[in-house]
Amino acid sequence: MTRRDHWDEDSGYPVKDWKAEVANDDTRLGYRDWVDARSEMLASEDSPSTAKLAPRRDAVRIRATDRIGNIAYIHREANRPMRCTLANGVAAALFYAGITVDEMTCRFVLNDCETADQALAIVRRYGSLDYGYCHAGPPPGWDSAPATPPALHLLAGLLGQIDRLATIMPEAVGQIDEDAVKRARAFIAMELPQGSREA
Secondary structure, three states, X not given: OOOOOOOOOEOOEOXXXXXXXXXXXXXXXXXXXXXXXXHHHHHXXXXXXXXXXXXXXXXXXXXXXXXXXXXXXXXXXXXXXXXXXXXXXXXXXXXXXXXXXOHHHHHHHHHHOOOHHHHHHHHHHHOOOOEEEEEOOOXXXXXXXXXXXXXXXXXXXXXXXXXXXXXXOHHHHHHOOHHHHHHHHHHHHHHOOHHHOOO
């Protein structure tokens, strides 16, 4: 193994890109450490460990109504932690939705469930008999079809168009910020499951 000279430039990571990041205060790493960090980030894009992400978790809205009509909602956006909110919009503990026994265990199980039906079954199991639980439906404007926020799909589609442009007009690729494209690819690799990426 040969030792790299301090002044050698890595062909995949131009010094000018590193200097630009230093000038923008985007990194405080030295050039060699910066190259190593970039290499690791891009290697993780092809790694099987990043390809296998946590399963998609649907959005959940469960309405909990006690016998005298007080309402609380147990809810989450897709792939977010479960929360409890009173009908007046105040954040509250699950206790206010009738989860009176082992709230933390209930919260852990709820955060692990994938579908709204599973969440409703868990709430009914841990909830008080004084409460009625039912699906409250998705929030207004929620589309449960996409597995991730649409912005990620748009970014993935944009990267696909950049790849297509690179094959059609290679001279245009020089006008594209390669470092930004690399960061976008690494971000998408962490956030989107392999099957949902659009090229």
